[in-house]
Amino acid sequence: MTEYDSEELGLVAGLEIHQQLDTATKLFCDSPTVERDPEEAERKLVRHLHPTKSELGELDAAAVEESRVDREFTYLAYDTTCLVEEDDEPPRRVDPEALDVALQIATMLDATVVDQAHVMRKLVIDGSNTSGFQRSLLLAQGGSIETSEGPVSIEDLMLEEESAKRVEEHDGGVVYSLDRLGVPLVEIGTGPDISSPEQAREAAARIGTLLRSTGKVKRGLGTIRQDVNVSIADGARVEVKGVQDLEGIEAIVRGEVGRQAELLTVRDRLRERNARVGEPRDVTDVFADTESGVIRGALDDDGAVWAVPLFGFDGLVGHEIQPDRRLGTEFSDHAKRHGAGGIFHTDELPAYGVTPAEVATLRETVDAGGDDAVAIVAAGTETAPLAIEAVAERAEAAIDGVPEETRGANDDGTTRYLRPLPGAARMYPETDVPPVEPDPSDVDVPELLDEKAERYAESFGLDPGLAEQVAFGRRFPTFEAAVERGIDPTFAATTLESTTTEIRREGAPVEALTDEHFLGLFSLVEDGDLAKEGVPEVLTTLAENPELTPAEAVEVAGLSGVSEEAVREAVLEVVERNADQVAEEGMAAFSGLMGEAMGALRGKADGEVVSEVLREEIGKRA
Template identity: 70%
Template sequence: MTEQFDYDDLGLVAGLEIHQQLDTATKLFCACPTELREPEESTRRLTRYLHPTRSELGELDEAALEESRVEREFEYLAYDSTCLVEEDDEPPHRVDDEAMTVALEIAQLLDMEPVDQVHPMRKLVIDGSNTSGFQRTMLVAGDGEIETDEGPVGVEDLMLEEESAQRVEETDSGVRYSLDRLGIPLVEIGTDPDIRSPEQAREAAERIGMLLRSTGKVKRGLGTIRQDVNVSIAEGARVELKGVQSLDDIDDIVRNEVRRQVELLEIAAELDEREAAVGEPRDVTDVFEDTDSGVIQSALTSGGVVRAVRLKGFDGLVGREIQPDRRLGTEFSDHAKRHGAGGIFHTDELPAYGVTEAEVEALREAVDAREARSASDSASGDEPRAGDAVAIVADDPETAELAIEAVAERAETALEGVPEETRDANEDATSRYLRPLPGAARMYPETDVPPVEPDASEVETPELLTEKVDRYQAEFDLDAGLAEQVAYGEDMPLFERVVEAGVDPTLAADTVESTLTALRRDAVPVENLTDEHIEDALLLVENGGVPNEGLEDLLTALAENPSLSAEEAVEQEDLGGVAEDEVREAVVEVVERNAEQVEEEGMGAFSGLMGECMGALRGKADGDLVSDVLREEIQKRA
């Protein structure tokens, strides 16, 4: 059930950061292609260990510092197209002109003012997603605005930056990345904190997404656009929610974060009343020497230990739900996992997982954790009191030590309310802890790339997708639904190109929006089709080289044999059209074979005979021509 909040009363403030890959020929700082590769195509591997560096003012960024506490090896998959810039073995080249032009087009659509001079900067990132340990980024424009139903939303800045490497998988020693994505040009659009409701957040994101796609020069598909949402309420704190993949999730992400902050504030108030506190971590391995818990026994068998921390006054609150299927204890576990632990157990959920009631009692005794006491339970008349909770981590000694300390630190912040932090968006529109909020200490000038003076004077403002829909209806006579499908679809640039080349607009629209979808459902590998395949096939139909009815067969042949040209596929599959006299000959043969039916039913026989005629011609004749000839031959005999 969705919880209802008065967002004005709570003081909700939100802003967006939209990250969109650009569809340019080359990467931002080198001439490598921007196409993604499969990991199996990699030709070599390289490794890095990354460490934080100080800013120009001698400061260390807190987020980078925490990341560095987790010792990891980063492995990168390189390809035959990977260059020295991507490997961080050569300085970056000049900023790609095409990427800068597209960024300026986007700035115009957002009513933004370009800066006089673009200065590339280095942004410290040591999670392994960049071989260099930083991401290059530059401010292109500022001071823009978009409209929503709930009022205008300011657009603070438009950054042009390089995309990070693609995370492939976790390894025993760290993380494996792929270098195919690293360096793809990316725009980051940040709004002002003008958003006041989940619905407005989604509308603003949809508006920006429509403007981006209007350029026809942004990449499409999963992972090519990511939304980050900054959310806070009056008594809470600013939280950055990263990696929202779908526009459909943005309003739910905001709702769930508001709920989380409300719940954390209520927990903090309750902890204050209870005079709660966090104890020092202790070793409690002896308590679990003979445990039946598989998780704990596995850790101990491998030479591990069990570490525990007493959470005074936390009883009943560690298990309290703060987001759907996520509890305060889940937040503690997220912090433990950051240091390599598999998770935590806590007394709000025990006995369970093989941990017995006797072990829970022994655990409480080992850390001096007291039970809750109600007035009715107190025979001596002592005051009621809240009980203590205990959290434990079972792992190798070093991991267990770091993880239980992280749990204790997160419990300390629970006493205060909502911590400022960066969180990772989950698929169910909840979120999990990622790292502290980054600060200004992670940004410093890029000395290897000269500044750029952007010239927006010759940049044309693209036609909006909403305007395209109207034009497609008026100019091409497409119905509203089909016009919108084409305008907002991934194949819009292809549609416009083939129509300009002379292809009938309705045929082109039906092909990219219906025919390809139908073929995909029939398990035809349409992903093998290039734009050139489709364009050449449509031109053959338009010029009479292939009948309309042969288009599906032609596209299927090309999808199954992508090395063929459209002309070669026509010849191989014998899809060429037939002359009108051949059509008439085939139709007459069908009519005469069914002369008795024609005599009895007249034009009533048309439908059945039409299918037979098309079958006889094997789809090599235009349906309209076959229809006209068949009607004529039936009328002669009726």
Template identity: 70%
Template sequence: MSEYDYDELGLVAGLEIHQQLDTATKLFCQCPTERREPEASTRRFTRYLHPTRSELGEIDQAALEESRVDREFEYLAYETTCLVEEDDEPPATLDDEALETTLEVAQLMDMNPVDQAHVMRKIVVDGSNTTGFQRSSLIATGGAIETSEGAVGIEDLLLEEESAQRVEETDDGVRFSLDRLGIPLVEIGTKPDISTPEQALEAAERIGMLLRSTGKVKRGLGTIRQDVNVSIADGARVEIKGVQSLDDIDDIVRNEAARQVELVEIRDELEAREAAVGETQDVTDVFEGTDSGVIGGALSSGGSVMAVPLYGFDGLVGREIAPDRRLGTEFSDHAKRHGAGGIFHTDELPAYGVTEDEVEALRDAVGAGSEDAVAIVAADTDIAEASIEAVAERAGTALEGVPEETRDALEDGATRYLRPLPGAARMYPETDVPPVEPDPSEVPEPELLTAKVDRYQDEFDLGAGLAEQVAYGTHMPLFESVVADGIDPTLAATTLESTLTELRRDDVPVEALTETHIEAVLEMVDDGDLPNEGVTDLLEVLSEEPDQSAEEAADDAGLGGADEDEVREAIAEVVERNETQVEEEGMQAFSGLMGECMGALRGKADGDLVSQLLREEIQKRA
């Protein structure tokens, strides 16, 4: 894909960053914010959701389309799941810890907190909330961040409840897990000041750094998500949801700009051809006795084949508009929303068991000529009818250019249609939660991660690389905590950033380790009960048996510190076994015997002490 002159293209982009906060409890209840495996659920229940009208009596178009798909939503509940999460009890007030962290974020972006924060309901009927809406509160406005291509304004900062985690599709609908629902979430919306893909990535990285500087955000896959709004001068605003990785943002912006360029060119070509979308028709008779497995399967179960003629579309339905995606793929996305497996169209036929004769008969049946295309859907009759109408509607918007819509980010940097762009009709006040008055005067401004790196080098004498690893790593708050308790900074840093990484690479289940485990191991070293060399072994034992305390694990594994007499005795035995080598090589034998001594002591003695005593023993015998 060629790179465009984005200034000439009129590229405009903005970001919405969603970051989970690492609080003790959820935003509107006292349930914990830990994530669990679906297998740990203790019960399940179902809901059917439908859109409601706003204060002005309007229904949001995105919610309305979502409701047209008849689905059952099943929720996995846990032993801690409460009535608020099930929507059987009113929510409590905004969590104080979450509000304070949000105000810290506001300070880092020079934002202005609101005088009074009101909780609003945002209609969401895709099943991700048991209520049918998401609770959200505006906390601050204004502000900016700097990038190498200029400042990017910050429009607003909201405190929201996280949605439920989609677990899997079921025969009747979708299954969700409630452990994520209600975790405090900040949403940061930038102004549309971004003009290149590279600036979008830089802005997202800057915001991510500011968020992590608080030390109060969750880390790991799925804890931060980016939505990207993209448009070009001749296109339309498109919201791309759920970008999981920061590294994908520039590709997402680049691909969306290219997609809109292609759609504009297709519009111009369709206009030149005086193209039009015809009426949908039942063409089941055309495919009686077909060899196509997909179509034959639908017909054998009593289904139908529905078609729509696309006059003047020949060659354009199969035109690529993004990597591995064509205009026909867009049509198919809309059909799938109504239950169809996809579509066939004449730009790709004959194929898939459909013959040339069937293609000609199809064209004749709908009155399509050689310059026209035809799209078909084969499925149960109700699904086929709804799906082909959706295809016809999307084909109609191709005549206009780029439709405003919400799209879903895919792993390969492409996107697919998700739903119409939501409007203001989806918001209305939450009457169960009283407003709060944010007070930023008592909120300290967090230290930036960039400043932490410098401080760790100056104050703790860490190397630049290790200091950066610690400051930007997931264990930064734990590092600061243990160092404040007197643990040696170098020991703490190497344990958290090097030792744990090495164990993970060796497939040791370090995810089973808690902060309490790690703190206890470091304290044992600090108290002289465990040599530095025993840290790796003890952490490995605790990873395999996390129910033990560090002291119990050390005792069971024989990893406690040995006194000097025990060390001397072990070294003497090693030297004695290698007496001939010592007599012949003298101190040259030191390197080989050092490793053997450390192995014999199994991490129970400090390396410096072993080195000193081994040298003394060799000198006596040489």
């Protein structure tokens, strides 16, 4: 794979970080922010969405393209779904808890909070909101973060409602779940100050640390999303949406730099050839007797085949612009947006059942010569002309260079076309919610996670690695509550991090464990009602049966504490069973017998007590 020098190519990048807040209720109603199983849905709502004009009478280009795909949207509603989420009631006032957390974040970013925040509607007709728009407030501007390659400015911080969760997609439309719709979300946009893939990753990591420092953001897959804006010199701004992790950010930036560089190479070669795009034409007759499975299937379904001649494009439609993705793949992405399954083009034909004779007839029909290419779409009679027109428009853009657009992140570090970049025409005021006058003066600035890790190591004597695990983990409030109650810090930290990781790997659903589970368990150990060695089994029992109290889980696990007399009896049995070894090795037999004694007691007794009794009994015989 070609290596591209980002600095030499003039990389300019910025980030948009979207983070769900862990508040009790949603942004504009009192519904809880808890994720639900789609199987729990009680009813379904159906919507068809269409673009509307802005206050200035303009239509947003991205919304218009989205509307060209006729789809039905189905929404799963629950016993907790409110009328605001169903778009049957106006939104209520902004949730004060969400506003407080957002102001904390603004303070940590050193951003200036606005005097008055107005709720705006942002047109979104991909079905992710029942109303056809997303509500958003601009809360702060003008902050910055530091990276090893220099400061990165913060252009804005928005507080907005999360979209509905996509459950499935089918030919007729999309099914969404309303449990996520309306969850408070902060969007942090940086300035275009990032000049390397590594700096993009570092900036995202720094913002993530600030967000988690509040202790009030949701954790887990899908709760934070990173969008990356990328351009190079002579290229164009491209927004890549849905990057899930930090490693992905670096890969996406590198990949987009390479994609734009290759598109500029294609542009230069097309211009050298005076390339142009011809008029789309119906070429169904060319394939009347075809044995190509894809084309035959479309025609047998009363479909059609449309083609567009690409003069001067020969050999360039198949030019690789990303790993395993070519210019033709870009054309195909646009065709798919209009309902087609994809395209064929002459850089790859004859193939897929299309014969050399059919290719020759196709070229002749659209007046394409040896230096030209032809792209075709086989689909329904209404879909095929729309899809081939989209291909023609994308081919025209290839002659210009790099089109501005919104793209989606793929798992392999490549990207795919989604829609045009949205414009200002999709924003207009929300008249149902009064303005908010945020007051950052009473905001408590939380301790940063890296500072917290240092404090844990210094104040509680934790190993630096364990201190960092706890500080950056989601359960640091539980750890602090445990220490405040007098629980040994190392034991609490190890349980919250290492022990839960171990039982998770063994299949325990640790996400079901609550603060009350942990704190109750710590108290049982502290009071001598449970040996430390029994903690993993009790935690597993609680994770699998979260309705139990820690004391009940101890009973279910059969780990109720035993007396010192019972410990001595178990140890004596082990020592007598291994009398010859004890007589021969003396205290050197301790290590092996200790494991056997602990196994016999099954975690019912504290290891220190067992150790003390075992040493005493071996000493008597030695």
